[in-house]
C-alpha cells in the first residue's frame with residue numbers, strides 16, 4: 001500500500017466502512033436469496049477495494065457514475081444508501097434504480113448522479129462517453145466514471161466508445177474490474193493478452209494497471225485520471241486486477257469451472273482484510289473501532305433489510321407507466 | 330532484391346494487373362460520367378497494396394473478403410474484366426450478384442472471394458469465421474479481410490481481431506489506410522497514427538507497410554500468410570496508401586482536401602513507381618510496356634462492349650434466392 | 656419411448672446431430688466447460704472436444720459473424736446466444752449479412768447456421784432476460800424463425816434447422832426448459848420448417864399460437880371443455896415462414912380465432928396472422944379476430960406484481976377464449 005495519499009484519517013476509515021458495509025450487505029442478500037425472499041443475486045464480493053477506492057476519488061456533487069452490476073460498494077460510496085440498495089434487491093416500488101422494474105444490482109439513481117444501466121454488457125461505456133462529451137461541451141467541471149468487467153471489453157461497443165472518447169478527448173474514466181472470469185470463461189479464453197490496459201494503446205490514451213485489493217492505489221490512479229480528464233487531458237483506461245469471491249450469480253455454480261483451491265488462493269488477496277491490516281499498521285484502527293464498526297454495519301444492514309422487506313411492492317397498474325414521457329399520439 | 334520468390338514473370342504479371350485495374354478504373358469513371366454506370370467506387374491509388382497482397386496468397390484458393398475499394402484486388406485474384414463490367418452495369422450474368430448489388434460489392438464463390446455487403450467491417454468477422462472453419466477442417470487456407478482505416482472504428486473490427494487472436498486463427502486483417510473515410514481525415518477517426526498500433530490490444534503482430542510498393546506488400550502478406558498456415562495466428566497489416574479519386578462518383582473531394590495535397594500524393598503513384606522499378610531492373614522494356622498497354626486497351630474495350638450487350642436480369646427473378654428451399 | 660424435458664430433448668438432439676455430422680460446431684458464451692448457463696450443452700464438450708464445443712469471447716457480433724464465415728467455408732455452426740435479449744449486438748450480422756447473403760450473391764453463397772437462443776419471461780428475468788424477440792426476425796426475408804412448443808417438436812425442428820440451407824433462428828422458452836416434458840423417440844426425425852401443427856381439435860374457437868403459449872392454450876382449452884366450449888389449438892411452430900393453409904383451415908372451421916403470444920402486441924406475429932385470415936377467410940368468420948399478447952411496454956418488469964401483469968397466462972387465455980366463444 002502506498003505510504004501517503006491526500007486522504008485524511010477520517011476518510012481512510014470511511015473507505016474501510018464502505019467496504020465492510022458492502023460486504024455485509026452483500027452477504028445478507030445471499031441469505032435472503034437462500035430464504036426465498038430474493039430471486040436473484042449478483043455480487044460484488046472481492047471487488048470492494050476497486051469500487052470504494054474509485055468512488056472516493058470522485059466528487060459526488062459533480063461527477064457521474066455509469067456502473068455495472070457488481071458495483072454495490074461503488075454506489076454505496078457514491079451516496080446510495082443501504083436501504084436503497086435493498087429496495088432494489090427486493091423489487092420494491094420505492095427502489096430508486098427502477099421502481100422494481102429491473103433485476104437487482106442494475107443500479108441507477110438520478111438524484112445521486114448514477115446512470116441507469118441495463119443487462120446487455122458494455123452499453124454503459126458508450127453512454128458514459130456521451131455524458132462526458134456533453135460535460136465537456138457544456139463546460140462542466142465534471143468527469144464520468146464507468147466500469148465494466150474484463151470480458152465485456154470484447155464487445156464492439158467497448159472499442160467504439162474508447163475510440164470515440166479519445167478522438168473527442170472527453171473527460172471519462174473507464175475502469176475495468178478484471179476478476180479473471182466472464183461467468184465460466186477464464187481470461188485466457190476471452191482474450192490473447194494479459195492486461196486489458198494494453199488496449200489503451202490502440203486509442204492513444206493511457207492504460208494503467210492497478211492492484212484492486214489496494215483501495216488506496218486505486219484511489220490514486222483514479223484521482224490522477226480525474227485530474228487529467230478535468231483539465232482537458234482526455235480519457236484514461238484503468239484496469240484493476242481483482243477477484244470474484246462468489247459464483248457469477250445465484251443462478252451459477254462456479255465449482256464446475258473453478259477449483260476450490262484456486263478460490264481459496266484468491267481469497268488471500270481480500271481487499272477488506274488487507275485494508276484493515278493497513279489501517280492497523282498505520283495506527284488508524286484497533287479492535288475497539290472494529291467492534292464499533294461491525295455493530296454499526298450490522299445495524300445498518302438489519303435496518304435496510306427490515307425496511308425493504310416491509311416496503312410496498314409496485315402496484316400492477318403501474319406496469320404501463322413510463323413507456324413515454326407523454327402519451328403517444 | 331530479397332529472396333522472396335518473386336520471379337521477373339510474376340513481377341510483370343503484378344504490374345499487368347495494376348495497370349489493368351487502373352485502366353478498368355478509368356473506364357468506369359468515363360462510363361459514369363457518360364451516364365452509363367450509375368455509380369462507381371474504385372481502387373485508384375490502392376493498386377500496389379491490393380495486387381501485392383493478392384500475389385502473396387494462394388489465389389483462388391485462400392479466402393479473401395474484400396470491400397468496395399478492392400477492384401485491383403479482385404482482378405488480381407482472377408475475376409475477369411468482363412465479369413467486373415457485368416457487375417458494374419448490373420447484368421444478369423454478373424457473377425458477384427446477378428445485378429442485385431451496387432457496383433464494387435464483390436463476391437465470387439468459385440474464386441473464394443466472399444460476397445460483401447455495404448455495411449463496413451462486417452467482413453472482418455466473416456474472415457475470422459472462414460478461418461475458424463479452416464482451422465477445424467485443416468484445409469490449409471488463409472482468409473484475408475480487407476478494410477479501410479475508417480472502418481476500424483467499428484465494433485466488429487474489434488470483435489473480429491479479438492476472436493481471431495484468442496483462437497489463433499489463420500487470418501490476416503489487411504488495412505488499406507488512405508487517410509480518409511469519405512471526407513473524414515484519419516486524425517478525426519482515431520488518435521493513433523497507425524492502425525497497426527491496435528494489434529497490441531489483441532496480442533497479435535501489427536505490421537506497417539508502404540502500400541505504394543507492391544513488393545513490400547507482397548513480402549509482408551506472404552510472411553503473415555506463412556505464419557497463419559503454421560498455426561501461429563492472425564496478423565494485422567496496415568498498408569499506407571492514398572486514394573487519388575473521390576470516394577465514389579457521388580463524392581466531390583474538393584470539399585475536404587486540397588488539389589495540392591492530391592498532386593503531392595500522386596508523386597508516389599504506385600503504378601509509376603513500380604514501372605520505374607521494373608524498368609531499372611530491366612524486367613520491363615518500352616516495347617513490352619507498349620504491347621501490354623495495347624493488350625489492356627483491347628481487354629477493357631472488349632469487357633465494356635461485352636457487358637453493355639449482355640442481358641439485364643429478368644424482373645421475374647426478383648424473388649429468386651431468398652431461400653435455398655422452403 | 657423416453658420421456659424427456661424440453662431442455663433434454665434439445666441437448667440430446669444436439670448430441671445426435673454432432674455425432675452424425677462432424678461439420679457441426681457449437682459455440683457461444685459459457686457453452687463449453689460450464690455447459691451453458693442453462694446447462695443445455697452440458698457434457699457436450701467432454702464428448703466432442705474443445706474444437707467443436709467452443710467457449711467464445713463475450714461478443715455477439717463476432718459469434719454470429721464468425722458463424723457466417725465458418726458456414727460459408729464448409730462447417731455447420733450452431734451458435735448460441737446466451738439470452739435472446741443479447742442478440743441485438745449481432746443484429747447487424749443476422750439481418751444485414753446472414754439473411755441477405757444468398758440473395759445478394761445471386762444464390763452463389765449460403766449461410767446454413769442455426770442460432771439458438773433462450774427467450775421468454777415469467778422467470779424473474781426482468782427487462783433483459785425475458786424478451787420475446789421473434790417478431791424482429793420474422794420481418795426479415797431470408798431468415799427462418801422456429802419456436803418449438805414441445806420436447807418432441809424441439810427435436811424434430813432442431814434437426815430440420817441444422818439440415819436447412821439457410822439461417823434459422825431457434826428460440827427456446829426458458830420456462831419450458833424444465834417444466835415441459837414429453838415422449839421423444841430415440842431415432843432422428845425431421846419436422847419440416849413451415850408446417851403448423853394442430854395440437855388439439857375443437858369446433859367453437861381456434862387459438863393460434865406458438866412456443867410456451869401452446870401449453871398454456873392447451874390448459875385453457877381443457878378448462879373450457881368443462882364449460883362446454885370446444886377449443887382448437889394450432890401451434891404455428893415456425894413464425895417465418897407461416898403455414899398459411901393451416902391458419903386458413905382452422906379459421907374456416909371454427910369461424911372464431913384468438914391469436915396468442917407473449918411478445919408485445921403491436922407489430923407482433925398476431926398482426927400478420929390476422930392479416931392472412933382477413934385476406935383469405937374473412938367471410939368465414941363469425942366474430943372479429945382477437946389477439947392476446949404481451950402489453951406494449953418495452954419489456955417485462957422484474958417485481959412479481961409487474962411481471963405477473965405482463966405475462967400471458969392460461970387463465971388470461973381461458974377468459975379471452977370464453978369471451979370469443981360467447982361472441
Ligand SMILES: Cc1ncc(C[n+]2csc(CCOP(=O)(O)OP(=O)(O)O)c2C)c(N)n1
Nearest residue numbers: 119120121149150151152181182183684741
Ligand atoms: C451483450 C451481453 N451478452 C451476454 C450477457 C450475459 N452475461 C452477463 S455477465 C456476463 C459475463 C461478464 O463478464 P465480465 O465482463 O468479465 O464481468 P464480471 O461478471 O466478471 O464482473 C455475461 C456473458 C450480457 N449480459 N450481455
Ligand SMILES: Cc1ncc(C[n+]2csc(CCOP(=O)(O)OP(=O)(O)O)c2C)c(N)n1
Nearest residue numbers: 398447448449477478479480507509510511
Ligand atoms: C456501417 C456503415 N456506416 C456508414 C457507411 C457509409 N460509408 C461507406 S464508405 C465510408 C467510409 C469508409 O472509409 P474507410 O474505411 O477509410 O475506407 P476507404 O473508403 O477510405 O477505403 C462510409 C462512412 C457504411 N457503408 N457502413
Ligand SMILES: [Mg+2]
Nearest residue numbers: 149150179181
Ligand atoms: Mg470478469
Ligand SMILES: [Mg+2]
Nearest residue numbers: 477478509510
Ligand atoms: Mg480510408
